[in-house]
Amino acid sequence: MENLMQLKEVCLRLDSDFAIQNLTLEVKKGEIFGFLGPSGAGKTTTIKILTKQLNRESGEIMLFNKPIEQVVRDDYDRIGILSDTSALYERMSIEENLKFFAEIRNVGKGAVEEILKRVGLYEQKKRPFKKCSRGMKQRAILAAAVIHKPELLFLDEPTSGLDPAVTLEIHKLLRDLNQSGTTIFLTTHNMEEADKLCYRVGIIDRGRLIACGAPQDLKLEFARDEIEILTKEKKTITVSKNEEGAKKIQELIAAGDCLTVHSQEPNLEEIFLQLTGREF
Amino acid sequence: MNISGRKIKTLYIKDFKDLFKNSSVLIGCLIPVLFILLYKNMTFGNMHMPEEFLIKLGMVFNLGMVPLMIISTTVAEEKEKNTMRTLMLSNVSGLEFFISKMLVPVTFLVVSDALIYLIVGMDMKYFPGFMIFNFLGSVSMVMIGGVIGIMARDQMSAGVYQVPAMLILFLPSVLSAVNETIEKIAKCTPTEAVSNLFFSQVDKSFASAGLFFSIAVLLLWSAAATAVFALMYRKKGVDN
Numbered sequence: 001m002e003n004l005m006q007l008k009e010v011c012l013r014l015d016s017d018f019a020i021q022n023l024t025l026e027v028k029k030g031e032i033f034g035f036l037g038p039s040g041a042g043k044t045t046t047i048k049i050l051t052k053q054l055n056r057e058s059g060e061i062m063l064f065n066k067p068i069e070q071v072v073r074d075d076y077d078r079i080g081i082l083s084d085t086s087a088l089y090e091r092m093s094i095e096e097n098l099k100f101f102a103e104i105r106n107v108g109k110g111a112v113e114e115i116l117k118r119v120g121l122y123e124q125k126k127r128p129f130k131k132c133s134r135g136m137k138q139r140a141i142l143a144a145a146v147i148h149k150p151e152l153l154f155l156d157e158p159t160s161g162l163d164p165a166v167t168l169e170i171h172k173l174l175r176d177l178n179q180s181g182t183t184i185f186l187t188t189h190n191m192e193e194a195d196k197l198c199y200r201v202g203i204i205d206r207g208r209l210i211a212c213g214a215p216q217d218l219k220l221e222f223a224r225d226e227i228e229i230l231t232k233e234k235k236t237i238t239v240s241k242n243e244e245g246a247k248k249i250q251e252l253i254a255a256g257d258c259l260t261v262h263s264q265e266p267n268l269e270e271i272f273l274q275l276t277g278r279e280f
Numbered sequence: 281m282n283i284s285g286r287k288i289k290t291l292y293i294k295d296f297k298d299l300f301k302n303s304s305v306l307i308g309c310l311i312p313v314l315f316i317l318l319y320k321n322m323t324f325g326n327m328h329m330p331e332e333f334l335i336k337l338g339m340v341f342n343l344g345m346v347p348l349m350i351i352s353t354t355v356a357e358e359k360e361k362n363t364m365r366t367l368m369l370s371n372v373s374g375l376e377f378f379i380s381k382m383l384v385p386v387t388f389l390v391v392s393d394a395l396i397y398l399i400v401g402m403d404m405k406y407f408p409g410f411m412i413f414n415f416l417g418s419v420s421m422v423m424i425g426g427v428i429g430i431m432a433r434d435q436m437s438a439g440v441y442q443v444p445a446m447l448i449l450f451l452p453s454v455l456s457a458v459n460e461t462i463e464k465i466a467k468c469t470p471t472e473a474v475s476n477l478f479f480s481q482v483d484k485s486f487a488s489a490g491l492f493f494s495i496a497v498l499l500l501w502s503a504a505a506t507a508v509f510a511l512m513y514r515k516k517g518v519d520n
């Protein structure tokens with residue numbers, strides 16, 4: 001698959017500390033890439049570098065098949081950005097806000113109605129932004145960020161602080177956008193979100209990428225060498241993934257003594273713990 | 281640098297409409313008109329305020345207050361509420377943003393100056409000159425508004441910078457009759473220069489300085505304010 005974005009050994013110091021250190025990764029066209037890490041890891045900084053709000057110190061970045069220095073203003077109409085501080089105009093209604101951004105992005109007024117329906121705000125479109133709930137606000141802000149159907153969408157913690165129902169709705173919308181061709185680069189604290197939504201994830205800690213790959217592959221890579229069996233007597237037996245273990249399992253199944261078998265794949269949180277020795 | 285007319289127009293319509301929903305700024309901007317309306321209808325004994333005095337007060341007040349207030353307050357609000365940043369991330373340039381912010385008070389002044397003139401009821405043959413001189417005066421004032429907009433982080437600090445700037449720019453002109461020092465200071469302000477240009481056409485006794493001097497003052501203020509704005513914009517950009 002073609003790369004839409006490629007970083008090679010990118011470094012940036014802020015206040016003499018490395019905020020980003022030797023960051024190498026690529027984002028493929030059409031995927032949802034999750035950038036995971038604890039607070040202060042450098043997620044927002046990475047998005048800022050990629051969207052030219054900050055300049056890297058060293059390393060190479062390719063965006064749309066050209067070095068980032070050659071990315072011009074008009075290329076930014078191919079990009080959508082939802083930052084952790086994105087906001088709309090409080091005294092304007094949701095619809096007025098979206099019409100305004102449609103005009104700024106030079107897309108037809110029809111786009112407003114379409115996106116309003118897509119984010120489920122069509123009924124409440126006349127409501128002033130100030131009077132919207134958090135979830136409505138976040139959906140409206142997201143709608144404004146994608147009204148021009150960008151090829152590439154950056155999202156900085158799109159669901160932080162939202163309740164599970166709104167989070168689900170946003171996930172649905174993001175999948176929907178992805179289906180219609182938008183490549184998504186999102187940051188999150190939420191391991192479960194990354195696991196469910198992303199084709200591939202990168203885990204970043206203290207400015208360094210410590211793991212990168214499909215969630216499933218990462219889980220296999222960091223899987224422990226053991227299988228857990230729950231017996232009829234509700235006893236847990238742990239065996240190794242070898243001939244001896246296989247024999248034991250066979251015996252238990254033959255005896256009708258086996259309730260469940262678990263391969264004990266770690267979740268992303270446990271992978272993080274394994275890699276850093278710290279809780280996420 | 282490429283500037284998009286479409287984006288400026290879109291921003292301008294948004295900014296202008298928003299002004300009418302922003303009651304605190306709107307009321308502030310209407311104060312000069314309301315003041316003149318009040319003064320015009322007040323009598324002292326059975327004397328009315330002289331037209332010349334009213335027109336001067338109105339234009340100086342309007343010019344000294346409206347651009348600074350609209351620009352610095354709304355720019356600061358956009359910074360504080362992060363909408364400015366959101367615009368920058370939507371491919372709007374800082375210059376497009378500021379041009380729109382500056383066009384709003386220019387438009388507002390055209391309407392409110394006309395209102396003031398009509399309320400005072402001066403001879404209409406001076407009306408075109410009145411509008412033109414005020415328009416020329418607004419150039420330096422919107423640039424100063426832009427400078428304050430760049431400097432202010434939030435609405436609070438915008439207010440802190442705004443008040444002294446307004447006092448320096450238009451109070452001397454209003455109080456120039458009090459003593460000579462104030463009159464001398466007043467002569468060097470853009471607001472007094474505009475008033476002076478106007479009165480040198482109408483009533484020479486009301487003019488405080490020569491025509492040439494006033495033109496020089498106005499040009500100097502416009503050039504200096506534009507230069508400071510350009511410098512600050514280069515150095516600080518739109519975000520600080």
Ligand SMILES: Nc1ncnc2c1ncn2[C@@H]1O[C@H](COP(=O)(O)OP(=O)(O)OP(=O)(O)O)[C@@H](O)[C@H]1O
Nearest residue numbers: 014015019037038039040041042043044045046189
């Ligand atoms: N303007 C700045 N000046 C100096 N240091 C900064 C600045 N912005 C961020 N940093 C530092 O850079 C590091 C990375 O910050 P960043 O905001 O990218 O983290 P993050 O992963 O987005 O965290 P969070 O999940 O809390 O948003 C942190 O150590 C932070 O203190």
Ligand SMILES: [Mg+2]
Nearest residue numbers: 043044084156
């Ligand atoms: Mg962040």
